[in-house]
Amino acid sequence: MNHGTEVLLGLFVIFVGAQIGAEIAQRLKLPAVVGEIAAGCILGASVLGWVKVVEPFESLAEIGAVFLLFSVGLETRIEDLKKVGRVSTLVGVTGVILPFLMGAAWAKLSGYDTPKAAFIAAAFVATSAGITARVLQDMGVLHRTESRVILGAAVIDDILAMLLLGVVTALQGGQGVNLVSLALVLLQAIGFVALMALVGTRIMRRSSPLLEVPINPLSPLTISVAVCLGLAVAASYLGLAAIIGAFLAGMVAAEAKQRHTLEKQMQSISALIVPFFFVLTGAKVNLSVLGSVSALGTVLMITLLAVAGKLLGCGGAALSLGRKSALTVGMGMVPRGEVGIIVASLGQKAGVFSEMMYAIIIVMSLLTSVIAPPVLGVLLTKEA
């Protein structure tokens, strides 16, 4: 079988698997994304081995996450985010501090030295906005206060997590932390987000024709997609997650007159490409690492800490919204997803994590991503 056929077969298997999984999940009154991740777990190396985590599927998964956050941004108005700005910031900040402290405490107690413990703790911190955003979209509750708090907090969480990663990486070499360069990184990131969220949206509100090109009837879509890819690249350059840039691009496009057409067009595109992200997320879960009893214990312990850290840190900070909503916000910040995986890879490359620690953190990142959607589904259904 030549390469082209193999790729098409892989696409077919992933796509059909995602659709079947989504369908089953929805009949069980769960968010569709739960079924897509479950399909990935079954199709992946641990069970059937039909889906390999290789190119071009990995890139398609990343593009899927980018378009997902773009379409979530399209349904998010900056005015609404501003209203929850204070709570979001609090949720973002304590949601970084508490998991970091808990992770560091665990690592120190397990015998790691301070620099290593700090790196391990960093892996507890970063939230992946994609998984929760998809659940909120599946359940049709993106307009709710909790959803807005989560989305705003995810942006802040990502900025802080990036800074933290800079600090712990510097600590490993025994160099001191360069406060000036850190401040610069922080300023760049905040400047980028503020520029897009405040200035970008304002420009778009006043001049929607910017999205039109005279001859091209599809130009609002093509220009928006170009902006989405451009901001994803820009965010990535600044050390932020690419999906944060895509989310900002979506928020800018949300201020355009043509946003309803765009939402419709993005629905078709998302239906096609977003499932790749979730099936691949599932396919990455390597259950074999849970083989030995002691490793299994460590994984469960770390996952529990990771869940508790966000539930307490983020949920606690959102208590002003009421208990149920606070619980939803806390749970919404639990998934570590690909961000946790990125930290694990960096830690392994830097020689901080052993093979086992690396595997454990990856499984923790994925478990939090697999656990959160069904729980969120139940929480949001009960509240509705």
Added chain:
Amino acid sequence: MNHGTEVLLGLFVIFVGAQIGAEIAQRLKLPAVVGEIAAGCILGASVLGWVKVVEPFESLAEIGAVFLLFSVGLETRIEDLKKVGRVSTLVGVTGVILPFLMGAAWAKLSGYDTPKAAFIAAAFVATSAGITARVLQDMGVLHRTESRVILGAAVIDDILAMLLLGVVTALQGGQGVNLVSLALVLLQAIGFVALMALVGTRIMRRSSPLLEVPINPLSPLTISVAVCLGLAVAASYLGLAAIIGAFLAGMVAAEAKQRHTLEKQMQSISALIVPFFFVLTGAKVNLSVLGSVSALGTVLMITLLAVAGKLLGCGGAALSLGRKSALTVGMGMVPRGEVGIIVASLGQKAGVFSEMMYAIIIVMSLLTSVIAPPVLGVLLTKEA
């Protein structure tokens, strides 16, 4: 820059390049696809070197071609194809025979032995339906008789070219040609095409609800895409081009009640992914092979032969449609595109083609693909 960022940057460059190229082409009253291919030539290794022909872009290009032919199939009714069945078949058959004979004659005169000459001649044969289909779509003339003749002939051309490739490959080893296995291959291919085009469309005409899943509002789209990928894989297994399977899937979906919604949804998806195919086609043109004067002469000679073979073979067979239409049909069958490239790669792997011959055939395949769209654009505008 990490791999993810690099991929996103590549996507951004390709996508924006395609949009700018398309825009300029349209202002010059040329089909948009001309601008996309030109953008690829400029972005590729020969000029700027900003776009590399690597994964995941290669796979995205292939997916783009698959979705393009699916959406062209969506605009093609089997009843209309049947009406031009006789002319299409004639165009397909003579359009294979004449270029093969011309290619073989040239190769023999250039001193190649018969088996090698036959392989070189096979590279003259196969038409790539994608490029012409896109021009016809860009110009909004998919409903015209010439367009239908071309699409039907492209399917027949692909079946014959596959057979021919089987024969010339067998000739290389000095083994005799196994007529039984060839007949089997032919039967399989014809059976597949007939089953989809005749039985598949009939089933869909009678039972459009097949495309609906109760809970999923987007299911006509997702099921159609699954069928498209499935038939692309199936065609590929049978030795046909994957895009033939996608085209058949589109024709099946064209019989569904929901075809207008599907067409609209596919428009958004195509706008996003199809440009990758054309920009990559342009980026593959390696102008440096034209460096030496003798190679340049050979390339021009071969390209001329390749163009003349299809113009005479296909155009001649379509003379019953009138001269202008016959010229359009002939020109429409000229692009060799990725099919020519595949034959060149097979020839190189089999040790039949020298490095130079390989490069020359690739450049010929690409030149025919670059020349045809603007000429077709002019022909179709004049006729309109």
